[in-house]
Amino acid sequence: MSPLRIVPLTEELLGEAALLAAGRVRAERRHVPHLPARYENFGELLPLIRRAYSRAPGVAAIDGDRLVGFMTTNLVHGLRGPFRGAYVGEWGHAVAGDIAGERRQYIYRRMYELLGEKWVRNGCFAHAVTIFAHDQDAVNAWFWSHFGMACVDAVRGVEPIGATVHDDKDFYIRQATLSDLDSVATLKELHSRYMAESPIFMPAVDLSGLRERVEKWMSQESHFVYLAFRGDKPIAYMQWEPSYKNASFIITDPKTASVTGAFTLEEHRGGGVGSALLDEVLRAARARGFERCSVDFESHNIYGSRFWLRYFQPICYSVFRQVDERIAWAPHDRRPEHIW
Template sequence: MNHYELKSMKKEHLEDAARLFADNYRTERGRMPILPPRYENHNTVLPLLGKLIQKAPGVVALKNGNLSGYLIGQLLPAWRGRRSTFVPFWAHAVTGKKRRMILQYMYAHLSSNWTANGCFTHLISVLANDKEMLDTLFWFGFGMAVIDSIRDFSDLQSPLADIEVRRASLDDLEIILLLSQEFRRYMAGPPIFMPLVEKSSKKYNEKWLSNPANALWLGLYKKEAVAYMEIGSLNEDYVITDEKTVWIQGAYTKEHLRGKGFGAALLKCALDWAQAQGYEKCAVDFEGENILASAFWLRHFRPTCFSLVRQVDERIGWAHKDRADEHFW
C-alpha cells in the first residue's frame, strides 16, 4: 500500500492513536470552536480505545514504523434489528497526504472481519467538517444515518405570546405516554420507517421524569398538551459531549399544529432551564430521514458529527470469494 503497512491494532499502538485523534480533533475545533475542548487531550480518548481493543479487532496503518491511521469498531448486537459494527467518532483517525487511501485500505482490511462475524451493517461516525473522510465513505456506499448537532445559548428567541408551555411532572405521565406513542407512530411512517416494535415504556418514562437532572416541557393548546420536548444530561461515550453540555432527548408536536411555533417555544423554555442549571451548550441528534426534524434542528443547531451507514449484501456470508466450485449447484 505505497509504503504503508497494515497491522492488527495492539496495546502498544494506543498512545499514538489517541494522540492522532486529539490532533485531528484540535483541527476540527479550530473550524468549530463551540466543540467541547476535552477531546483535545489524548488522555480523554486513551481509556476508551483501551477498553474497546479488549473486545474488538482494530487495524493500524504504519509508515516507517510511525502510526498514520487506525480504525476499530464495536459490536452492536441489534442496531435497528441487525447485527452491526459501529465505529465511534474517536475510534478512527488518519493523517498525512494519503488520508483517503489509508482509510480505504483500513476499511477494506477490517470489514472482512466484520462480515465474517455476521456484522453486515457498518456504521461510522465522522466529525462534521472532515469532508475528505465523509467523501471517502460516500464512495464506499455509506449514507446518512444520524446527525449530532450543538449550539450555545446565544440568540434565544422569545416564544410566541399565545403559546403556553409548562414543565411536566409525574402527574402528567399518562399524557406523556400518549404523546410519546404518537411520536413512535410518526417515526414508523414514511420516509423514516423506524419499526414500531413496542409501546412507550411507563416504567422508563416514570424513572426519567423522577430524575431532577431531566426536564420535560409540554406545549399546550386550549389547555390540551399537544407537544413536548425532553432535555437532560447524557453521559455516553459515543457522542461529543462534556459536563457542560445538555442533550435534547426527544421532541414532538401533533400533526395539525405543526408550524405554529410550538417547537421554538419549547426549545426556548428548555434552553432557559438548561442555562439556569449551569450548562453552556445544548446538543441534539436526529435521523437524516426525518424531514421535519432536519428542517427544525438545523435552523437552531450546527452539526458536529455525521453517523454514516452501509448495508452489505448478507449473501456474502455464504457467497464469498473463497466459495468452493463444488458448492455451486
C-alpha cells in the same frame, strides 16, 4: 511516498492512535468551538481506544515508519435491526491531519477493506461509523465505501434564540410533572408512530410498556419535560437531561445539556411552537449552569432535521451500511463443489 501498509493494530501503537484522534477533535473544534476542549487531550481518549482494542480487532495504517491512521471495532448486538454489527465511534478512528484529499480518502478505504473483511467473517453484516462533520475527506471516503447517512449529532450554546409563536392566543409552556404522565405518554406514542412513517421507517416496536418507561424517565431528578399547550390541550413536548450517553462521546461533559426527545402535533407545526419549547429548554439549562446544548437526530427525518439545523451546528455524522448477508455462503473463495 512510501507504500502504505495496513496492519493489525498493536498495543504499542495505542498512544499514537490516541494522539491522532485528539488531533481530529482539535480540528473539529476549530469549526465548532462549543465542543468540550477536554477531548483535545489524548489521555481522555486513550482509555476508550484501549478498551476497544482489548475486545475486538483494529487496524493501523503505516507510511514508512509513521502511523498515519487507525481504526478500532466495537461489537454491537441489534444494530439497526436484529443484526450483529460493528461500530466505530468518532474517537475510534483517525487519519493524520496533514494528509488530505484523495490520499486521506484512500487510507480510510484501505483500513475499512481489511477491517470490514474481519467484521463479515465474524458475522457482522451491519456496519456503522461516526465521523466528524467537517472532515469532508472522511465523509467522502465512507460515502464511496457504500455507506449512507443515518444520524447527526449537533451542538449549540445555551443563549436565547428569541423564539416567537405566530399565534400565541391561549398558548403557554410549562414544565411537566408526573400528573401530566398521560399527556406526555400520548405525545411520545404519536412521536414513535411519526418516526415509523415514510421516509424515516423506524419500526414502532416499543409501544408496549411505553407509559411505564415514561414514568420511570420522568421520575429521575435530572430529567425534564416541557409541554406546550393551546388552551388545555397539550400540542407538543421537548425533553432534556444532562449529557446523553447514547450520543457522540465527544459531547459528554458536566456542562452539556442534551435534548433527547421532541414532537409537535402536525396541525401545530410551522408556527414557532418547537422554537418556543427550545428557548424554554435553553433557559432552564442556563439557569442550572450548563454551557452547551446537544441533540442527535435522524438525517432522514425531513421536518426534524430542518428544525434542528436551524439552531444547532453538526459535529458528527453516523453513517451505516448493511452488507448483503448472502456473502456468508457465497464468499469470493467459494469453490464450485460447494455450490448445490
